[in-house]
Amino acid sequence: DAGVTQSPTHLIKTRGQQVTLRCSPKSGHDTVSWYQQALGQGPQFIFQYYEEEERQRGNFPDRFSGHQYPNYSSELNVNALLLGDSALYLCASSFKGFFGTGAGDTQYFGPGTRLTVL
C-alpha cells in the first residue's frame, strides 16, 4: 500500500522565482492538503483540494496556488518567492474532503519538500 509521496525532496530557489511541488496521495484517498512548516514551528495549513477544487484555505497569500488532477495527485505553486517562504512543505492525504473521518482514518503525511529561498 503506497503512502503519500512528494517530489522533489529538496529545492533551492532565489527570490522572485516560482516553484512547483508535487504530491501523490495515499492509495484510496481523494483529498490533498498542503502545509508549510517553518523551523521550530508546527505545520500551518495552506489549502485543501478535493474533487479538483480548492475547498478550504488557510491564511496564505494568493502567491500560493494549487491544482488537483483527476488521479487525485496535486501540485503546490508558489510565485514571487520570498526569503520567508523557506520551509518544509508537507502534503497530507485523507478521504472525502475531511481531515480524517475518525475510527482510525486520519490524515497521512508525506515526507515533505525542503524549500530554500536564497
Next chain:
Amino acid sequence: LAKTTQPISMDSYEGQEVNITCSHNNIATNDYITWYQQFPSQGPRFIIQGYKTKVTNEVASLFIPADRKSSTLSLPRVSLSDTAVYYCLVGGSYIPTFGRGTSLIVHP
C-alpha cells in the same frame, strides 16, 4: 478551531514510560483526538486516535477522560528512537491547528 495546549518539552530515560498530556477545553461533540510523531525534516507520522476512554495499539495508548477536555498519550518503555516532537490534534471536519507540539528527548 479547537485549541490545544501541550508542554513544550519533556525529558525521559530509556525504558521509562512517558505520558504527554494535551488540554483541549473547547472540544466539540463530534471531534476526535489524534496524535502525531514528527522527526526532524520528516512529515508527521500518525500514532493513535481516539474519541473517548482508552485506545491502545502496538506503539502507544491514549487515555481520554469522560469530559474529553484533555487526553494523555502514553509511550511504554521509550527508547532513544522515540526522541521526536509529538503533536495533539483535535477535530476532523475542519482545518486542524497544530501547536508547537511537545519535544520529547530520551536520554540513555
